[in-house]
Amino acid sequence: MAHATRPRTLDPERLQPLESWLAAVVSASRVKVTRAELLPGGAIGENWRLSVHVSGGPRDGTHDWVLRTDASTRVPLSHDRISEFACLEVAHGAGVTVPEPIGQCADPDVIGAPFMIVDHLAGTAQARRIVRDPAIARFGESLAERLGAELARLHAVRPRRPELGFLAVPSTSPARQQVAEMRAHLDSVSAPRPALEYVLTWLERNEPADQRLVLCHGDYRTGNYMVDRASLTGILDWEFAHWGDPHGDVGWFCARCWRFGADDREAGGIAGRAAFYRGYDSATEHPLDPAVVPYWEILATARWAVIALMQGERHVSGAERSVELLLTGLMASEIEFDALSDITALEHTGRRAAHG
Amino acid sequence: MAEDGRMAEALLEVALETYRDEIQPDLPSASRYAGAMTGNAIAIALRSLRQPDAAARLVERIAADEAGDLASLARAIRAGTVSDTTHGHLRNALMEYLEGELAITNPRFLERRSS
Numbered sequence: 001m002a003h004a005t006r007p008r009t010l011d012p013e014r015l016q017p018l019e020s021w022l023a024a025v026v027s028a029s030r031v032k033v034t035r036a037e038l039l040p041g042g043a044i045g046e047n048w049r050l051s052v053h054v055s056g057g058p059r060d061g062t063h064d065w066v067l068r069t070d071a072s073t074r075v076p077l078s079h080d081r082i083s084e085f086a087c088l089e090v091a092h093g094a095g096v097t098v099p100e101p102i103g104q105c106a107d108p109d110v111i112g113a114p115f116m117i118v119d120h121l122a123g124t125a126q127a128r129r130i131v132r133d134p135a136i137a138r139f140g141e142s143l144a145e146r147l148g149a150e151l152a153r154l155h156a157v158r159p160r161r162p163e164l165g166f167l168a169v170p171s172t173s174p175a176r177q178q179v180a181e182m183r184a185h186l187d188s189v190s191a192p193r194p195a196l197e198y199v200l201t202w203l204e205r206n207e208p209a210d211q212r213l214v215l216c217h218g219d220y221r222t223g224n225y226m227v228d229r230a231s232l233t234g235i236l237d238w239e240f241a242h243w244g245d246p247h248g249d250v251g252w253f254c255a256r257c258w259r260f261g262a263d264d265r266e267a268g269g270i271a272g273r274a275a276f277y278r279g280y281d282s283a284t285e286h287p288l289d290p291a292v293v294p295y296w297e298i299l300a301t302a303r304w305a306v307i308a309l310m311q312g313e314r315h316v317s318g319a320e321r322s323v324e325l326l327l328t329g330l331m332a333s334e335i336e337f338d339a340l341s342d343i344t345a346l347e348h349t350g351r352r353a354a355h356g
Numbered sequence: 357m358a359e360d361g362r363m364a365e366a367l368l369e370v371a372l373e374t375y376r377d378e379i380q381p382d383l384p385s386a387s388r389y390a391g392a393m394t395g396n397a398i399a400i401a402l403r404s405l406r407q408p409d410a411a412a413r414l415v416e417r418i419a420a421d422e423a424g425d426l427a428s429l430a431r432a433i434r435a436g437t438v439s440d441t442t443h444g445h446l447r448n449a450l451m452e453y454l455e456g457e458l459a460i461t462n463p464r465f466l467e468r469r470s471s
Contacts, residue, residue: 183434192430194414195450201433323393330400333457334465340451341469 009069009113010048012036017110018067022052022117025103029056036067045070045081045239049120064120065102069113078239082106083166085116087241090164090215096154099234123228125236130227131260131269139230144271146232147225147253148279155246155284157215164215167243174245175207178299182306189309190316195336196309199302202343208247208292216244221258222268250280250288251296256338257304294346298339305335361405368402403460410456417449 010018015033022031035051048067054060068081079087085104092098099118106114124130133139159169170177179200186193186200217224218240226233252258253276259269267276273293281287312329314320375395383391411426418429418438432438433446440446458466 192427194426194430194433195454197430197433198447198450201436201439323390323397327393327396327400330461333454333461337451337454337458337465337469340447340454344447 008038009046009115010036010038010067010111021105021110022054022103025117026054026059027057028054028059031055039066050117065117066099066120067111067115067117069111069115079166079241081114081116084239084241086163086166087215087238088116088118090157090161091154091217091235091238091241094153094157094215096150097232097234098238099236121226121228121233121236123226123233125223125226127221127223127258127260127269130222131262131265133230135230136262136265136270140265140271141275143227143230143232144267144275145279145282147220147268148276148281149283150232150235151217151220151246151249151253152280152283154217155214155249155286159213159215159243161215167241169213169243173207173211174213174243174248175211175295175299176204178244178248178303179204182302185306185310189306189313191309193305193309193332193336195340196302196305196332199298199305199336199339199343203295203299203302206295208245208289208295210289210292211245212286213243214246216242216246216249218242218244218249218252220249220253222253222260222270223258245296246286247288247292247296248299250276250293251298252300252303254293255297255300255304256342257301257335294342294349298342298346301335301339301342305332305339308332308335365402365405368398368405372398372402400461403463407456407460410453410459413456414449414453418443418446 015036019031019033022033023029032053032055033050034053035049037049039047039049046069048069050065050067052063052065054063068084070081078084082104085101088098089101092101099121102117102119104114104116105111108114130136159167172180182200186196217235217238219237220235224237225235253268254266254273256263259265262269265271266273273290277288277290308328308331311325312327312332315322315325315329372395375398380391380395415424415426415429429438438446443449455466
């Protein structure tokens with residue numbers, strides 16, 4: 001088994017407390033959960049697909065919802081479910097296509113842990129399936145444009161927002177804030193990584209001059225949006241949302257590490273980046289600056305290296321024994337190699353531009 | 357046990373062969389992902405016994421004058437006392453170090469990047 005067996009939170013044999021809670025949240029006389037199915041994946045959280053029948057109230061009828069709760073070992077970088085729900089609600093209010101937020105519960109006594117309920121979306125979020133779809137050449141560009149536009153709508157949300165009071169507003173530039181956070185996380189990793197330290201120093205010394213603060217998704221990439229019959233059905237996984245520079249999300253989406261082998265399709269492995277940029281610029285008064293995106297891709301690569309190292313550290317520290325976690329930590333060499341290569345390539349591009 | 361390193365290498369080599377030839381092909385589909393990772397882990401352990409120590413070479417090139425180990429080098433880079441300015445070949449040395457690590461953890465990665 002790749003992971004040690006984890007205790008589950010929701011007990012499909014004891015749903016009455018959840019049903020009572022749901023009835024109150026959706027103003028129904030009664031809610032019956034007719035089926036609870038644990039969805040695959042869920043390294044950070046548990047996702048359960050619930051088939052529910054609502055009697056009375058504005059949501060009277062049959063629904064498919066998703067209950068999302070924390071796994072027993074949550075990555076320290078991510079929000080808890082209650083904070084994630086708040087980010088999802090704000091995104092929903094800004095017109096971003098997301099699963100409809102139904103409700104959130106901070107009381108651990110209902111199912112054993114805090115949780116949130118959202119609408120279930122049709123389609124798949126499996127990155128390799130999307131990237132390797134035989135029809136990607138036909139629908140990839142339009143999907144990339146749509147994803148760019150959705151991101152621009154999210155980036156229209158600016159600090160401060162009272163419902164997002166738990167999100168720290170950086171006291172320094174977004175780039176320096178991220179470098180500082182990465183260094184802090186790197187300090188928790190037992191193995192020294194001089195190449196990654198070099199990359200972080202380079203990022204600190206070469207940050208873009210113009211940066212601004214918007215609500216960033218924080219993990220905007222292929223694998224975190226649902227596609228059904230070649231169309232977007234919703235953006236998922238809001239647990240890394242934060243105040244940051246909008247190009248941070250663009251760099252993450254376009255970074256090589258998130259193209260799932262389709263390296264020539266620079267926007268998320270689905271299309272060229274021009275389509276993604278075009279969609280973004282069509283939905284905002286603040287068009288992207290393509291010249292700074294390579295910097296943010298290098299930052300994205302460094303961030304992925306830190307995450308991989310922290311995954312490996314979960315095994316090394318004894319928190320969770322897993323060959324998969326240990327192997328993920330070893331991927332740091334590949335990621336650091338790409339970051340250093342990208343720095344060299346970017347500097348060569350700059351020197352070519354300077355000399356005409 | 358005499359020649360522990362060579363015995364460890366011999367054990368891992370035969371364990372990997374036996375695993376790949378006799379066990380992995382018959383794994384049920386639910387176990388194939390874990391099986392692939394297990395085989396990969398054994399292969400990495402075997403290569404780590406056979407490859408030269410990349411960290412030692414990096415330390416020798418860069419960190420010898422900075423207290424002489426990888427952790428000290430990492431701290432010095434963060435502090436700025438070791439940089440491209442002080443060591444003009446620092447980035448190349450770090451790339452060579454990573455290539456040495458990758459020869460152990462994922463040799464096919466370098467093949468893909470160079471193709």
